[in-house]
Amino acid sequence: MKKINFTLIALLVASPIFSQVKPGNDVTASLHLLHPDYPVPYGAMSEADIKKVLDRVFSYLDAVTPAQMINRQTGQEVTDASTFDTAYGIKPGDFRLTAYEWGVTYSGMLLAAETSGDTKYNDYVKQRLSFIAKWVPAIQKKVADGALKGNYVFRQPVAPHALDDAGAVCAAMIKATRRGVNNDLRPLIDNYINYISTKEFRLPDGTLARNRPHKNTLWLDDLYMGIPALAQMGALTGKTSYFDDAVKQIKQFSQRMFDKEKGLYMHGWVQEMNPHPMFYWGRANGWAIMAMIELLDVLPENHPGRPFVLQQLQAHAKGLASYQSGSGFWHQLLNREDSYLETSATAIYAYCIAHACNKGWLNAKIYAPMAMLAWNAVTTKVNDKGQVEGVCVGTGMGFDPAFYYYRPVNVYAAHGYGPVLLAGAEMLRLIKGDVFKINDGALQYEK
Numbered sequence: 001m002k003k004i005n006f007t008l009i010a011l012l013v014a015s016p017i018f019s020q021v022k023p024g025n026d027v028t029a030s031l032h033l034l035h036p037d038y039p040v041p042y043g044a045m046s047e048a049d050i051k052k053v054l055d056r057v058f059s060y061l062d063a064v065t066p067a068q069m070i071n072r073q074t075g076q077e078v079t080d081a082s083t084f085d086t087a088y089g090i091k092p093g094d095f096r097l098t099a100y101e102w103g104v105t106y107s108g109m110l111l112a113a114e115t116s117g118d119t120k121y122n123d124y125v126k127q128r129l130s131f132i133a134k135w136v137p138a139i140q141k142k143v144a145d146g147a148l149k150g151n152y153v154f155r156q157p158v159a160p161h162a163l164d165d166a167g168a169v170c171a172a173m174i175k176a177t178r179r180g181v182n183n184d185l186r187p188l189i190d191n192y193i194n195y196i197s198t199k200e201f202r203l204p205d206g207t208l209a210r211n212r213p214h215k216n217t218l219w220l221d222d223l224y225m226g227i228p229a230l231a232q233m234g235a236l237t238g239k240t241s242y243f244d245d246a247v248k249q250i251k252q253f254s255q256r257m258f259d260k261e262k263g264l265y266m267h268g269w270v271q272e273m274n275p276h277p278m279f280y281w282g283r284a285n286g287w288a289i290m291a292m293i294e295l296l297d298v299l300p301e302n303h304p305g306r307p308f309v310l311q312q313l314q315a316h317a318k319g320l321a322s323y324q325s326g327s328g329f330w331h332q333l334l335n336r337e338d339s340y341l342e343t344s345a346t347a348i349y350a351y352c353i354a355h356a357c358n359k360g361w362l363n364a365k366i367y368a369p370m371a372m373l374a375w376n377a378v379t380t381k382v383n384d385k386g387q388v389e390g391v392c393v394g395t396g397m398g399f400d401p402a403f404y405y406y407r408p409v410n411v412y413a414a415h416g417y418g419p420v421l422l423a424g425a426e427m428l429r430l431i432k433g434d435v436f437k438i439n440d441g442a443l444q445y446e447k
Contacts, residue, residue: 032441039327041376042443044436047428053379054112054424060386061105061417062124064094067131084138089153094412097128098156100225101414103168107228108421110175115428121421122181129176132157133184157188163200163208163225166192171228171294174236193233196226197245203271206245207252216271219397223253224287228294235298246295247305253288254312263319264334268397277399280334283392283415286348289316293352296361310361317362320349321370328377332392333404340409343381343390347419350374354426357445364434368445372436375427378420383411391416 036042068091069078078088095102106125113121136157142148143158152158160166170192176182177189196208203209203216208226210217227246234242256269259280265288267281292313299306323334329341330349354371357364381389391413398404435446 036441040373040380042373043376043438044372044431044443045376045379045427047431049379050375050424050427050431051116051118053382054116054421056382056384056386057388057417057420057424058109058112058121058124058386061095062120065097065102065128066091066093067097067128069131069135081135081138084135084142086142086148086152095414095417098132098154098165098169099414100164100168101418103170103172104418105414105421106169106172106418107175108418108425110172110179110181111425112421114179115425122179125172125176126181129173129182130184133182133188136188157191160192160195160199162210163196163222166195166200167222167225167227167229170196171232174229174232178232178236189233189236193229196229197242200226203252205252206248207256208249213397214270214272217397218253218256218269220253220257220265220267220281220284221287223249223291224294227291231295231298240300240303243295243299243303244305247299247303247309250292250295250309250312251305258312258316260315262335263315263322265316277397279398279401279404281395281398281404282330282332282334282342282345283348283395285316285320285334286345286352286419289313289320289352290348292316293355296359313356313361317353317356317367320353321367324349324370324374328373328375330374332407333401336401336405339401339405341390342392342409343378343388344392344413344416344419346374347378347388347416347423350378350423351419351426354423354430358426358429364445364447368430368434369436369443371430372427372443372445375423378423381416382420387411388416388420 069088070076070091071078071087072089073087090097106129109121109125113119132154136154139148139152139154140158156165157169170189173182173185173189177185201209201211207218208222210219227249230242230246234240234246257265259266262280264280265285266276267279267284269276292309295309296306296313299309320330324330325341327341329346331337332339332342350371353362353367353374356362357368357371383389389411390409392407392415393410393413394415395407437444437446
């Protein structure tokens with residue numbers, strides 16, 4: 001006669017999980033039917049569910065990023081750009097319209113319009129980029145006349161000083177131009193790309209670099225701050241030199257900073273250091289993989305550098321997959337599970353992995369469920385106001401783990417909004433015409 005472990009049965013019946021299973025003659029045979037207690041939604045979201053999240057983020061951003069010039073002394077709106085005066089300034093909002101984070105946000109809005117068919121996202125981009133294009137010439141004239149110096153309004157598009165000032169916004173402006181959303185941006189685009197191509201500091205081999213905090217320093221972030229703009233300019237003009245430069249950056253950053261064993265990039269590289277600081281920061285790895293995604297989107301199929309970029313994307317995606325947490329998030333330091341779970345990196349990976357699956361660059365049966373799990377995790381961090389929680393604030397290059405472990409998170413860290421828009425927009429594309437199913441308790445993707 002089979003012995004029954006009554007203690008085990010009592011514990012199982014008393015548990016809330018077991019209460020969801022109908023009792024049977026053989027308790028152990030029913031264990032596989034127990035419902036796991038997932039910390040995030042586990043399953044496929046509908047198009048309507050995804051759109052609700054996107055709309056919530058949109059409504060918040062539309063309300064808190066006014067595109068208005070005001071007289072700061074009177075508070076009154078000014079509409080005539082020819083009257084620009086040093087007393088003028090942009091009406092205060094939660095975020096800066098020309099910051100690199102907002103370049104990512106504009107790109108996210110454009111993609112949301114493309115995949116959802118909702119034109120309000122394009123309208124958001126058109127209104128704000130046209131606002132910038134309207135006022136910049138008047139400000140440039142004041143600068144040329146010597147009437148403006150220092151940190152004046154719209155300094156970034158007028159006189160970029162770093163890749164952060166130029167690359168992400170330039171890429172978004174080219175996308176808006178190529179899609180016919182805006183037709184007044186070419187002077188700004190040319191100014192931005194001239195800075196990236198001819199003025200940004202580079203190593204002797206042409207690698208985009210910085211001279212802070214140390215001389216001859218590479219920041220992984222700069223792959224995104226440079227490559228998408230170069231790639232989009234190649235697509236806009238047809239000049240292969242832009243594609244060549246973008247591919248060169250992927251190769252030369254990867255040679256110095258990609259850890260083949262882990263499948264991850266380290267955040268910083270300092271020529272004078274040996275060894276280099278070995279910290280695998282989540283969002284910087286996001287900028288890297290997103291730069292490759294954006295390059296592959298427009299890089300000609302016959303470009304000799306395309307196979308390398310594709311192979312590097314696949315190697316990086318494989319590495320990232322091995323570090324995804326059980327809740328769907330990735331950690332602030334990817335290989336350190338005691339560092340906190342971070343939203344912006346997770347959103348970037350959700351977008352990039354879903355996009356690569358949609359393009360056929362990654363095996364969707366393997367990677368699409370990973371992207372869906374990541375997206376589900378991200379949705380738990382979009383609050384009722386449409387703010388994105390759990391986003392690490394701006395972060396320099398660190399030389400010890402505590403620097404990364406204790407970086408604050410804040411809903412006003414602008415880095416989270418563009419990635420969430422991109423991720424949701426790409427998930428809309430992923431689920432259209434395709435099916436996610438729960439088979440034997442596991443989320444699976446069926447083409």
